[in-house]
Amino acid sequence: MLQGFKQFMLRGNVLDLAVAVVMGAAFGAVVTAMVKDIITPFIAAIVGKPDFSAIQFEINSSKFLVGDFINAIVSFVLIGAAVYFFIVLPMNKLMARLRRGETPPDPTTKKCPECLSEIPIAAKRCAHCTSPVTAAS
Template sequence: MLKDFRQFLLRGNLVDLAIAVVIGAAFGAVVAALVKDIITPLIAAIGGQPDFSGLDFTINKSRFAYGDFLNAILTFVIIAAVVFFFVVKPVNALMERMQTSEPVDEETRECPACLSQIPYAARRCAYCTEEVGSAPPPVASA
């Protein structure tokens, strides 16, 4: 039983998942600090108010703190923008630069079942797995 447990713990995907969780938590802390300590003060310098938590209204002695909700929405949008511009865009550019093979420039045809573009030589659609049979070669245009 202990041997099975040890094998379970040392499985590659479990270790990879644990590493991803730890790295994700650390990255989340870095992004949160960036937003809190740099981006939000910049917004406050431009807009004048960095914190909306004091905004509220009362109806029939019930307090609605919509400022906290505004803070949460603003924080989400800022974090999403920071992740997109400082992580997603640079990683996509790096992956594009590291691409070793040129894209294949081949003639395509439409799958009759799902209307996706597939190579002429394909006999089965890669998207919907429908058998499409062989097609005549494309006519060369002059």
């Protein structure tokens, strides 16, 4: 039982996920600090309020803290933009550059001319409609 757990923990995907969670938490803290300490005061200078948390309304003695929600949305949008522009976009460009020199792999299946089902390329007869097909050499 412990051997199986050890194999599970040492697989690449689990380690990659653990690193991603730690890096994501650290990245989230950086972006939250940037929103709280740089962007929100900048917006406050324009709007005239210290931050959005002061925006609220009350209905029947229930306070609705709309400002905190707006702060969370701003933080979420900035984290999403930062992840896209600093991680996803450069990674996609790198992968496209690496794929330029590759040739696509040879196909392993073909379509049956009678029923248009996918069959192995070396098949002499279609497994779906049993019609004879020419085998690829």
